[in-house]
């Protein structure tokens with residue numbers, strides 16, 4: 253989205269999750285997406301996890317190529333990029349590239365991921381983006397991964413009756429409190445990523461099989477970030493549509509959240525003693 257040229261129109265977004273999960277369709281989506289915000293949060297002490305629904309096995313132009321070989325290359329590229337950003341790990345769900353569907357099988361896989369890592373916030377593409385602003389069609393897999401992520405977050409991940417065998421197996425329900433939707437036509441928040449935009453470019457360079465003009469990558473990414481940054485008066489920004497599902501127990505700082513959770517646990521223990 254184009255920023256105002258008349259100076260900053262909003263303040264930088266400062267809320268930070270203690271734990272976050274990025275859910276995307278393809279290897280490289282997360283790095284073209286919120287990588288600089290992820291790096292900023294990780295540098296500040298957050299723990300991040302990346303989930304790729306497919307391994308990008310259709311992401312080439314050679315019809316004779318072996319899709320399994322391409323998938324292996326792209327997984328290796330994504331793992332290298334994730335290490336640059338600083339994620340604790342990457343999960344590949346091995347769904348079909350180009351044919352991703354928001355079905356119950358994918359939802360269960362995503363609920364497993366969410367209940368295992370237990371993020372405060374999930375980052376995904378905006379499921380309402382069919383067209384990118386005034387040009388470009390949002391890939392069908394991006395839309396499918398986006399709505400699958402939303403449906404997994406709410407209500408499935410928090411509902412013990414949803415996929416009940418998961419709770420019986422020890423994967424307790426979990427409440428994700430916020431969604432951060434990127435590639436949105438309705439951004440509501442911008443994060444200052446001046447300090448980490450270089451990491452985003454470095455992460456993208458790891459996707460060598462997908463980058464056609466590596467010499468132009470740095471300027472291209474910094475130009476996008478400059479537009480978003482202008483709205484908040486900084487050199488580089490990333491934009492999100494933020495959906496708050498549940499308010500924080502207190503002021504939202506990770507430390508404060510831990511304190512509030514400890515308080516709630518103590519209160520529960522006290523009530524059980526009675």
Ligand SMILES: [Zn+2]
Pocket residue numbers: 277278280281391394
């Ligand atoms: Zn993609």
